[in-house]
Amino acid sequence: MHNVWPIFKRELRAYFDSPIAYVVITIFLLVTGWFFTTNFFVVAQADLRVVFGIIPFTFLFFTPAITMRLISEERKTGTMELLVTMPISDTAIITGKYLASLALLGAMILPTLVYAITVALLGDMDPGPMIGGYIGLLLMGAAYLAIGTFGSSLTESQVVAFIVSFFLVFVFFLLDKVLFLLPIWLVTPVEYLAIEHHFQNISRGVIDTRDIVYYLSLIVLALYLAARSLAARRQP
């Protein structure tokens, strides 16, 4: 598993050697910044509830954009042949690449701490929802990215990878928005599967193992499927 490190490093550098990292971070900050300023200065609320409310939606577009090239690009250019004939397990390849996308997500969220600091300095902030909100964002983003990594492992076209990943995360995003359509006995299980539902729990400042278990199992499952899809070419 020590081979994860070089893959992680190369992948992260590839993000910053190309425009992807800069475009993604800039646009993400513009969008969240707009919601933050309008809410904070106009409505004069000392919290980030509106920002945390909009981020799960923006993640629908940003995380597939981050992950779409991860595996597709190497399949397209043929460097995957080089990588999989190195003495490295498929799991290590997927893990290294996934962690690099997670690091980029971290770099994308990090500047929003400025908003949090502004709120803390200017108003009377409740630290619980703030800390919970950031932990929730990271966990939820990590789950989105794992699904995106799987999406990227399916095809050599980055566009297809984007659309498939977007569709998959959109389904998880939508689940708790359509609960009113469902028979009552289905509401609780479907709600448990919904990706934003657990974020809302955590961002209230309540860190429950059920929510953490949900995100971790979703991540492990998606990465497992990605590794299987990478290994599929080894099938006779």
Next chain:
Amino acid sequence: MIDISHLTKLYGDQAAVDDISFKVERGEIVGFLGPNGAGKTTTMKVITCFMPPSKGDVTIGGYSVLEDSLEVRRMIGYLPEINPLYGEMNVVDFLRYISELRDIPKERRGARIREMVDICGLGDELHKDISQLSKGYRQRVGLAQAMIHDPEILILDEPTIGLDPNQVVEIRSLIKELGRAKTVILSTHILSEVDATCGRAVIIHRGRIVADGTLAELQLDQEGKAIINLELLVEGNGVADRLGQVEGVAEVREVYPDEAKGRNFIIMADVGSDPREHIFKAAIDAGWTIIGLMKEVRSLEEVFHQLTMDE
């Protein structure tokens, strides 16, 4: 060292490689020849664990590509046909990345990279992005990548493609040099390459091996018989019959009989024998004047063409 046994690779219903078997011993340089689409690249992709065989197995130093894929990959250096490289990396960063993936100990990485840069002549291109390199330099980077961990086995798919004639000569002599200590399989459809670098050739056509042997062996007749061309100044009948009784001669055919300029006989030798000495002595005993006695050497091109021609 490399043992390919009953390897079959199917794409759908079609067999790209159909039940081929051959062994490569340590220190051999084997040329893997065949027309485009014959199954060379597929075979190499199985050996390097990029794809599994549909049937059969390949073992490298006792490790199977199916069971011990990681061990096999550790022992092999591979230059794929398309020579995929990360365009946005520069040469040094790329080689460092590969050396990390290859588990070269940290303290030896710098030395290995320097050595590869020297051997492959990359000194002036170190800090250029790979996407800016010419095809020949990209090929050198590919070779450096394949050899950086000092592998016991090198699998090179068309290693000299895209190089200029000087580079071709350099790379060939490099491969030859390496082949003293290593086991090399290189695929090519350039026949002179096999002549220049390989001790042995395996010719594959439509997924099957149609010839396997040293170059000298391949240049014999298909059944392994040497062909000798004899010109005599002699008159009278019975010369061919007399020649047929010489030790080591299997068959004699007279062509272009012209008693004034010399008569021409095509002699097929017995398998594995060279009867020129006996023919010479027989001619002296019989009082014939030999004006030509030559063992025919078929060019590799002829051999290749004959073996891979479709009816």
